[in-house]
Amino acid sequence: MKVDQSSPNPAMVSIIQDPHQIITLDANFIIPPNRNKLKTNITFEQFRKIWVDPIFDAFPNLAVHEAVYEEFVIDSVKKYVDEKINFTPPKLLVHKDSSLTPEEQILRDTIEDILSPFTKYSPLIENKVDRGEVKSLSYMAVKGLLYFAAHDSQALQLIEKSEEWNTGLDCVQAIKMYELIYYLLKTGRSSKDSLRYLYRYQYYLTTQEKSNNPEWGVFVIEMDKFYGSLLV
Amino acid sequence: MSPQIELNPVQIEMIRKLAEERRKALGFVGDTPVANDIFTILDRLGIYLLEYPIKSEGPRPAFSASLIYFNEDEKELAFLGLNTADFFDKQIFAIAHELYHYFTKTGSHLSRLFEEESTLVEAEANRFAAEFLLPESVLESIIITEFKSKSLSLLEHRVLTRFIARLHCTWWLPYRSIVRRLKEINAITEDQFDILYEMDERDTNGEFARTCIAINKEDFTRLNSPTNNVGTSPKDIEIIIRNFEDNIIDDDKFSSTLELFGKTPEDFGYDLQVSDEDIEEFEAFFKEEDDES
Numbered sequence: 001m002k003v004d005q006s007s008p009n010p011a012m013v014s015i016i017q018d019p020h021q022i023i024t025l026d027a028n029f030i031i032p033p034n035r036n037k038l039k040t041n042i043t044f045e046q047f048r049k050i051w052v053d054p055i056f057d058a059f060p061n062l063a064v065h066e067a068v069y070e071e072f073v074i075d076s077v078k079k080y081v082d083e084k085i086n087f088t089p090p091k092l093l094v095h096k097d098s099s100l101t102p103e104e105q106i107l108r109d110t111i112e113d114i115l116s117p118f119t120k121y122s123p124l125i126e127n128k129v130d131r132g133e134v135k136s137l138s139y140m141a142v143k144g145l146l147y148f149a150a151h152d153s154q155a156l157q158l159i160e161k162s163e164e165w166n167t168g169l170d171c172v173q174a175i176k177m178y179e180l181i182y183y184l185l186k187t188g189r190s191s192k193d194s195l196r197y198l199y200r201y202q203y204y205l206t207t208q209e210k211s212n213n214p215e216w217g218v219f220v221i222e223m224d225k226f227y228g229s230l231l232v
Numbered sequence: 233m234s235p236q237i238e239l240n241p242v243q244i245e246m247i248r249k250l251a252e253e254r255r256k257a258l259g260f261v262g263d264t265p266v267a268n269d270i271f272t273i274l275d276r277l278g279i280y281l282l283e284y285p286i287k288s289e290g291p292r293p294a295f296s297a298s299l300i301y302f303n304e305d306e307k308e309l310a311f312l313g314l315n316t317a318d319f320f321d322k323q324i325f326a327i328a329h330e331l332y333h334y335f336t337k338t339g340s341h342l343s344r345l346f347e348e349e350s351t352l353v354e355a356e357a358n359r360f361a362a363e364f365l366l367p368e369s370v371l372e373s374i375i376i377t378e379f380k381s382k383s384l385s386l387l388e389h390r391v392l393t394r395f396i397a398r399l400h401c402t403w404w405l406p407y408r409s410i411v412r413r414l415k416e417i418n419a420i421t422e423d424q425f426d427i428l429y430e431m432d433e434r435d436t437n438g439e440f441a442r443t444c445i446a447i448n449k450e451d452f453t454r455l456n457s458p459t460n461n462v463g464t465s466p467k468d469i470e471i472i473i474r475n476f477e478d479n480i481i482d483d484d485k486f487s488s489t490l491e492l493f494g495k496t497p498e499d500f501g502y503d504l505q506v507s508d509e510d511i512e513e514f515e516a517f518f519k520e521e522d523d524e525s
Binding site: 035038041117122201209 | 300480483497502506514517518519
């Protein structure tokens with residue numbers, strides 16, 4: 001996946017200034033990643049320590065759509081998520097389609113129909129592939145929720161190319177994993193070494209990625225130019 | 233016959249005309265079978281074909297075919313996914329069925345053949361598929377020429393079976409579709425239909441299969457076997473590569489999608505390998521983190 005450092009992300013600026021805003025997460029922000037080029041992959045316990053716990057510490061109003069919640073099928077992940085949801089007050093909100101008014105449901109269906117051809121999800125057969133992304137984004141567009149955090153090129157493109165592809169997601173803004181890796185680094189919420197490994201694992205692993213993306217040191221310097229002054 | 237939606241004469245006539253127009257436009261005039269040319273038709277219509285075998289995992293049949301189309305920059309894009317774990321004759325019928333949805337723009341669609349005439353549009357699509365592969369007028373003409381009658385009601389069962397076997401091997405229409413077709417034009421009686429529909433056409437020891445094998449073993453075997461093809465056209469592969477180049481799919485998805493079709497990123501000049509040094513380093517890091525946990 002490409003690391004884009006051509007300009008600052010307004011969504012990133014906004015959540016740095018006010019981390020209490022609702023950020024809707026895609027499943028891959030909680031389920032440990034799996035790079036199929038490696039024999040050994042990161043476990044949930046490791047991912048939780050390096051990434052998930054610090055993210056929950058940093059942002060008090062995280063949310064997932066119920067369709068994304070259904071993707072948490074690994075016992076350890078589900079148990080963790082359930083604890084966050086059942087905490088008082090909840091540390092993870094769940095967006096439910098049942099909260100939509102009849103008018104909002106019609107709008108949601110329309111947006112789903114627009115989004116699904118760009119994905120592998122089909123409202124016709126209600127298959128699981130890309131369902132979480134389509135349901136999350138449709139819900140967010142209807143409810144006017146602003147920030148979607150994801151590590152999935154396709155989901156991110158639905159937002160970033162909303163004008164070009166007429167996806168109806170003009171109000172939704174994407175936050176990428178590498179931006180939050182930088183945020184956790186600068187706010188000291190996770191170990192520097194672990195975050196460096198996570199960055200390399202996600203963005204700087206294959207020969208192709210190494211030719212496209214900046215190495216860790218350069219990445220941090222470039223991010224500092226955009227956000228450094230906001231994080232002192 | 234399982235409960236089916238009955239099309240009225242106006243609907244049938246519209247489908248017949250549509251099939252006739254499309255056959256003509258594609259160069260299939262009169263008694264020219266479409267048969268294997270159905271794949272060429274997809275190419276001519278610019279429909280991207282993706283072939284992959286997906287076996288049924290439960291009592292419900294796996295999908296037969298799936299059509300997705302949309303417009304981008306006023307250019308229409310259409311993809312047809314074909315389950316090649318299905319018998320080849322059903323694959324052909326499934327493509328013709330999806331062509332109805334494509335021609336009439338009745339929505340992106342997934343079909344399980346013979347299971348879902350629960351809606352009018354599915355009944356229409358099945359009728360269109362049969363009409364497109366073997367037009368009613370041609371079938372009637374064949375019957376009259378051969379039997380000097382519009383009706384086959386007085387035919388001996390074995391003669392009728394032999395006739396259907398010849399139609400099957402010539403027109404590449406599934407057995408059950410031919411039987412239905414004969415009933416639709418009232419060439420056979422309700423009783424004949426019930427007896428024919430009860431037969432297991434794939435049973436190589438059965439009457440129908442044995443007759444087909446005697447007539448044209450090669451075609452029968454082909455039509456009654458899954459092809460299990462995994463494939464796509466160079467144009468489709470190009471779309472996968474462009475999606476990667478445009479960052480619509482990431483490295484891992486690019487690799488795994490190409491792998492479905494027996495190809496690798498390296499085949500197209502992309503090096504997605506991870507160095508041994510990095511692999512060792514990551515493994516050591518994960519182990520260390522694990523020990524700490």
